[in-house]
Amino acid sequence: MSAFSEVNYVDLPAVFALSARHDADPHPEKVKLTVGAYRNEAGKPWVLPVVKKAESMLAADETLNKEYLSMGGLQSFTDAATRLVLGENSRLVNEDRAVALQTLSGTGALHVAFQFISQFYPGCKDILVSNPSWGNHKLMIDRLPGVNFVQYAYYDPETMGFDLEGMCRDLEAAQDGSVVVLHACAHNPTGIDPTMEQWLKIAEVCKKKSHFPLFDLAYLGYASGSFDQDAASIRLFADLGFEFIVCQSFAKIMGLYCERIGCMIFAGQTAEISHKCLSQMKIIVRSIYSNPPAHGARIASMCLNNRDMRAEWEDCVKEMHARIRRSRSYLHTALKTANAPGSWDHILAQNGMFSYTGLTKAQCELLIEKHHVYLLKSGRISMCGITQENAKYVANAIHDAILNAKEN
Numbered sequence: 474m475s476a477f478s479e480v481n482y483v484d485l486p487a488v489f490a491l492s493a494r495h496d497a498d499p500h501p502e503k504v505k506l507t508v509g510a511y512r513n514e515a516g517k518p519w520v521l522p523v524v525k526k527a528e529s530m531l532a533a534d535e536t537l538n539k540e541y542l543s544m545g546g547l548q549s550f551t552d553a554a555t556r557l558v559l560g561e562n563s564r565l566v567n568e569d570r571a572v573a574l575q576t577l578s579g580t581g582a583l584h585v586a587f588q589f590i591s592q593f594y595p596g597c598k599d600i601l602v603s604n605p606s607w608g609n610h611k612l613m614i615d616r617l618p619g620v621n622f623v624q625y626a627y628y629d630p631e632t633m634g635f636d637l638e639g640m641c642r643d644l645e646a647a648q649d650g651s652v653v654v655l656h657a658c659a660h661n662p663t664g665i666d667p668t669m670e671q672w673l674k675i676a677e678v679c680k681k682k683s684h685f686p687l688f689d690l691a692y693l694g695y696a697s698g699s700f701d702q703d704a705a706s707i708r709l710f711a712d713l714g715f716e717f718i719v720c721q722s723f724a725k726i727m728g729l730y731c732e733r734i735g736c737m738i739f740a741g742q743t744a745e746i747s748h749k750c751l752s753q754m755k756i757i758v759r760s761i762y763s764n765p766p767a768h769g770a771r772i773a774s775m776c777l778n779n780r781d782m783r784a785e786w787e788d789c790v791k792e793m794h795a796r797i798r799r800s801r802s803y804l805h806t807a808l809k810t811a812n813a814p815g816s817w818d819h820i821l822a823q824n825g826m827f828s829y830t831g832l833t834k835a836q837c838e839l840l841i842e843k844h845h846v847y848l849l850k851s852g853r854i855s856m857c858g859i860t861q862e863n864a865k866y867v868a869n870a871i872h873d874a875i876l877n878a879k880e881n
């Protein structure tokens with residue numbers, strides 16, 4: 474008799490299940506719009522040339538070994554990652570109030586951050602997350618003892634835009650001192666970010682309510698092509714004197730998905746507070762995986778710190794950003810040419826890796842079953858999956874889905 478006979482299968486998150494279905498589908502025109510990973514103009518994954526260069530330099534470096542990193546990871550990486558987010562002349566950095574930890578990509582950063590908050594943030598009860606948001610936020614928060622996953626308004630289906638009023642209303646109504654998860658830029662899944670004036674309003678409500686901001690930063694550079702512009706939301710909160718956390722991923726921005734390289738930044742009121750908190754975060758790391766892997770951190774450190782490689786990397790990010798903007802206009806033009814009902818201007822207005830198309834669940838199901846176009850049933854598509862070649866096929870399929878899907 475097994476002690477585990479009562480354990481049931483649990484469904485994989487939809488994004489993985491649909492990707493697996495796509496991969497097994499023999500249809501010659503199938504299209505994958507599910508996965509949040511960059512694809513080049515040919516629809517293929519892209520290893521950044523500067524990353525390949527860093528890897529060959531690392532392979533040739535006889536001084537390197539495979540000894541453990543410290544619990545906090547590679548400091549040349551975490552220092553540079555912090556400056557990338559907070560700016561080269563950051564007051565928080567100069568005053569030693571911004572401390573950082575290398576993490577297992579963005580997910581690992583969020584996990585350590587949530588663990589830390591649930592243990593050390595006084596009266597931590599509600600963690601507020603945008604509606605909708607990246608699905609893993611709920612998965613992680615639901616597992617924290619005594620903490621509630623609470624949603625705030627973000628997307629307005631009527632305007633297919635940002636619901637500032639709804640968001641501020643929900644932040645006002647929340648318990649004082651709640652934790653608020655904010656997508657710093659290139660919001661997943663909607664592709665809609667607040668303007669700087671709107672960020673200021675959000676910050677004012679957070680200040681009034683003593684909320685604690687936790688920034689999820691998986692797409693720095695993807696919204697505008699500029700690191701500084703995309704980090705402006707975080708820097709605004711820094712300038713307004715908040716304590717905050719940033720959970721940063723290098724998966725998308727360096728194409729280092731499987732290397733699991735990320736960084737968690739904590740900004741406290743004093744250097745002493747920040748360093749005490751960092752020590753507790755290191756103990757959390759120790760209890761989960763002891764210390765992070767070195768390979769991705771060494772690559773990222775070279776791309777961040779070596780002047781020429783940094784310039785090459787920035788060009789790669791600009792290219793990824795430009796390529797996604799092109800894929801938005803391919804799809805927009807193809808939908809217009811197909812006469813698909815609707816304005817579709819929101820596809821151009823949104824930014825980052827994703828578009829929230831506004832398609833219904835029934836329309837998405839028809840796209841998958843009849844046309845082999847795989848997308849999340851929320852209507853989210855990864856713009857990277859659209860190429861000049863498949864845009865017409867996808868647009869015609871969407872047109873057909875709008876005309877023929879049977880709404881329940």
Ligand SMILES: Cc1ncc(COP(=O)(O)O)c(C=O)c1O
Pocket residue numbers: 509577578579580581607656661689690691721722723724730735
């Ligand atoms: C909003 C958001 N946060 C965090 C992540 C974490 O990604 P990773 O763990 O691959 O760095 C993702 C990845 O899709 C994301 O979309």
